[in-house]
Amino acid sequence: MSSRELALFGTSADPPTEGHQALLLGLAERYGQVAAWASDNPFKQHGAPLELRAQLLGTLIESLGNDQVQLAQDLSSPKAIETLDRAARRWPDRQLVFVVGGDLAAQIPSWYRAADLLQRCRLTVVPRQGHPMATGALEKLRDLGAQVELLELPVPATASSAIRGGQENSSIPEVLWPELLKHNLYGLTSKLAP
Incomplete structure (x- = not known):
């Protein structure tokens, strides 16, 4: 771990899960510092507005x-290169490490100015259990x-x-339940809360 490294992790956080929690802690252990944000991925449909997803992610981060x-x-932008520009201005002395889940690795070449992005930072890909990475990605x-x-x-x-699909709710961090219920998100009800 280098004290100059900074992991950049954008996520839909729609909603944040125990997986996000474990990933953020693992990145902090590996890189020392992590900057995270809720993003609007132009390739995804979102179940909650960006502002609310950012609030949920902030609550999760605070609970860590x-x-x-x-x-x-x-740092949030639909264009990763803009996010990287913002991070480089904010932390000019840091080595920036852009972090994505393995399920997004195959998507990156189609991102706006992907080659520029990839030549200006290191890329870390974290495989996701149950979501195999595309061959050759x-x-x-x-x-x-x-x-x-x-x-x-x-x-x-x-x-x-x-x-979001209503198939699972056990991986929702307990600290997020009050906000999820307050905003009536994802069809969750107090009957489902821990």
Whole structure:
């Protein structure tokens, strides 16, 4: 771990899960500092507005009690290159490490100015349990000039999409339930709360 490294992790946080919690703590252990934000991924449909997802992610981060992990919502942009520009201005002396889940690795080459992004930062791909990475995804990223690190972290096989779809709610961190119920999100009711 280098004290100059800063992990950048954008997530839909729709809603944040115990998987996000484990990932953030694992990134802090590996890189020392983590800046996270809720994002509007133009390739996804979202179940809650960005402002509310950012609030949920902030609540989750605060509950971690770890000063190495911070909400940096001002980095959020639908274009990853803009996020990277904002981070580089904010932390000019840090080595920026852009972090994505393995399920997004194959999508990156289609991102706006993907080659520029990949040549200006390191890329860490964290495989997701139950979501296999597309064959050849890492090779395609390397062909675009990416310095790719595959980082295996003990992240539970959780999926926000399963919560949005009503199939699962046990992976919702307890600290988020009050806000989820207050805003009547994802069809959750107090009967389902822990």
